[in-house]
Amino acid sequence: MSNRLNVTPNDLSAFWMPFTANRQFKKAPRMFVRAKDMHYWTSDGREVLDGTAGLWCVNAGHCRPKIVEAIAEQAGEMDYAPAFQMGHPKAFELANALVNIAPEGLNHVLYTNSGSEAVETALKVALAYHRVRGEGARFRLIGRERGYHGVNFGGISVGGIVTNRKMFGTLLTGVDHMPHTHTPGKNQFTRGERETGADDLLSELERIVTLHDASTIAAVIVEPVAGSTGVLIPPKGYLKKLREITKKHGILLIFDEVITGFGRVGTPFAADYFGVTPDMIVCAKGLTNGTIPMGAVLVTSEIHDAFMQGPEHVIEFFHGYTYSGNPVASAAGLATLETYKDEGLLTRGAEMAPYWEEALHSLRGLPHVIDIRNLGLIGAVELEPIAGSPTKRAFSAFVKAFEAGILIRTTGDIIAMSPPLIIEKSHIDTLIGKLAEILKTLD
Numbered sequence: 124m125s126n127r128l129n130v131t132p133n134d135l136s137a138f139w140m141p142f143t144a145n146r147q148f149k150k151a152p153r154m155f156v157r158a159k160d161m162h163y164w165t166s167d168g169r170e171v172l173d174g175t176a177g178l179w180c181v182n183a184g185h186c187r188p189k190i191v192e193a194i195a196e197q198a199g200e201m202d203y204a205p206a207f208q209m210g211h212p213k214a215f216e217l218a219n220a221l222v223n224i225a226p227e228g229l230n231h232v233l234y235t236n237s238g239s240e241a242v243e244t245a246l247k248v249a250l251a252y253h254r255v256r257g258e259g260a261r262f263r264l265i266g267r268e269r270g271y272h273g274v275n276f277g278g279i280s281v282g283g284i285v286t287n288r289k290m291f292g293t294l295l296t297g298v299d300h301m302p303h304t305h306t307p308g309k310n311q312f313t314r315g316e317r318e319t320g321a322d323d324l325l326s327e328l329e330r331i332v333t334l335h336d337a338s339t340i341a342a343v344i345v346e347p348v349a350g351s352t353g354v355l356i357p358p359k360g361y362l363k364k365l366r367e368i369t370k371k372h373g374i375l376l377i378f379d380e381v382i383t384g385f386g387r388v389g390t391p392f393a394a395d396y397f398g399v400t401p402d403m404i405v406c407a408k409g410l411t412n413g414t415i416p417m418g419a420v421l422v423t424s425e426i427h428d429a430f431m432q433g434p435e436h437v438i439e440f441f442h443g444y445t446y447s448g449n450p451v452a453s454a455a456g457l458a459t460l461e462t463y464k465d466e467g468l469l470t471r472g473a474e475m476a477p478y479w480e481e482a483l484h485s486l487r488g489l490p491h492v493i494d495i496r497n498l499g500l501i502g503a504v505e506l507e508p509i510a511g512s513p514t515k516r517a518f519s520a521f522v523k524a525f526e527a528g529i530l531i532r533t534t535g536d537i538i539a540m541s542p543p544l545i546i547e548k549s550h551i552d553t554l555i556g557k558l559a560e561i562l563k564t565l566d
């Protein structure tokens with residue numbers, strides 16, 4: 124195709140890359156051309172161990188046969204069916220399969236194409252749910268500082284990322300934020316969840332509810348573990364208490380499980396790990412093992428049924444995407460869930476977590492390391508920023524890691540890792556061993 128159009132992959136100017144330092148990248152491109160199981164291969168033939176499951180999404184490892192076959196088969200059999208007022212069987216099958224692995228009570232599924240769209244969908248469901256029940260005054264949405272809920276306007280409004288708020292403003296009105304769950308100086312080098320702090324953090328939610336009055340608040344949205352802003356783990360009891368407070372005030376609780384869903388913390392969803400059932404779960408990424416874009420929102424029957432009123436020919440929820448439940452994505456999702464089931468991957472993280480934790484914390488004491496955090500198969504190593512040049516030290520670690528044959532991810536000066544759930548102990552040794560050597564060489 125590229126020959127026919129007379130363009131070469133060496134011309135890198137046309138593609139304005141997402142969340143990328145474009146000028147730096149295009150001077151020294153880092154290209155992957157092939158992947159299998161735990162590894163990528165670069166355009167110059169080097170093997171790179173995947174320490175991040177792509178972007179927290181390839182939970183079953185790369186190019187898994189069942190998923191590859193299902194995609195090819197579906198693309199040949201029926202590529203697309205209209206998503207509105209028409210259906211196809213696989214979208215229904217996948218919804219049933221999702222409900223089967225979801226926490227009890229989350230019985231209905233809305234599809235999207237990404238995590239960002241799933242967030243927008245959940246926020247709209249929350250607002251509309253209160254409206255159809257005659258509580259339209261509940262228009263406020265509460266998020267959290269350092270929360271990441273994708274890149275669309277709803278998500279960046281409830282999210283708590285300074286650059287987003289500075290560059291794009293927050294179009295949603297009536298949004299407020301709880302404090303984030305990271306307390307530097309109090310919880311460095313904690314393994315998993317820390318013992319204390321939940322009450323202090325949540326007294327802020329009580330304050331917000333008192334300020335605005337519960338009758339104006341539609342929903343609270345949080346990531347059970349904040350990932351993109353550097354792996355911020357809540358203290359013990361935090362999410363349970365959050366559930367109690369929201370329930371008491373009739374406020375919906377949305378868990379954004381775009382990265383924590385599908386086995387990342389050793390259970391199918393983080394809701395299972397923390398023993399807390401929200402009113403909605405937002406998911407994406409691992410839903411199709413990163414192969415075909417797809418997101419979903421799981422909702423309770425109580426929410427779903429509130430919409431199923433009025434004349435039957437009328438659309439109950441005025442929302443959806445051309446590609447909601449796309450046949451190829453649905454086939455990929457079904458084969459992904461089968462692969463997770465066949466190989467016990469939704470709980471494998473729990474088996475590997477102790478080894479992962481031990482290996483990660485062995486980095487303590489290396490130059491510039493000021494904190495290490497972990498839960499399930501998530502890990503973060505926070506580096507002291509270079510004075511006056513924040514993010515530079517971690518970015519340099521990222522580039523050196525790529526050159527040394529490991530893929531890590533950085534956010535600010537934090538190295539975040541989230542390997543495929545098929546990882547073996549030997550891979551952990553390689554990943555952490557190489558990272559240790561790199562940390563020793565950083566300026």
Ligand SMILES: Cc1ncc(COP(=O)(O)O)c(C=O)c1O
Pocket residue numbers: 236237238239240242271272273274346350351379380381382407408
């Ligand atoms: C918690 C969370 N929500 C939403 C998103 C956005 O997902 P997407 O990039 O698929 O739009 C992400 C992406 O990393 C995420 O981590």
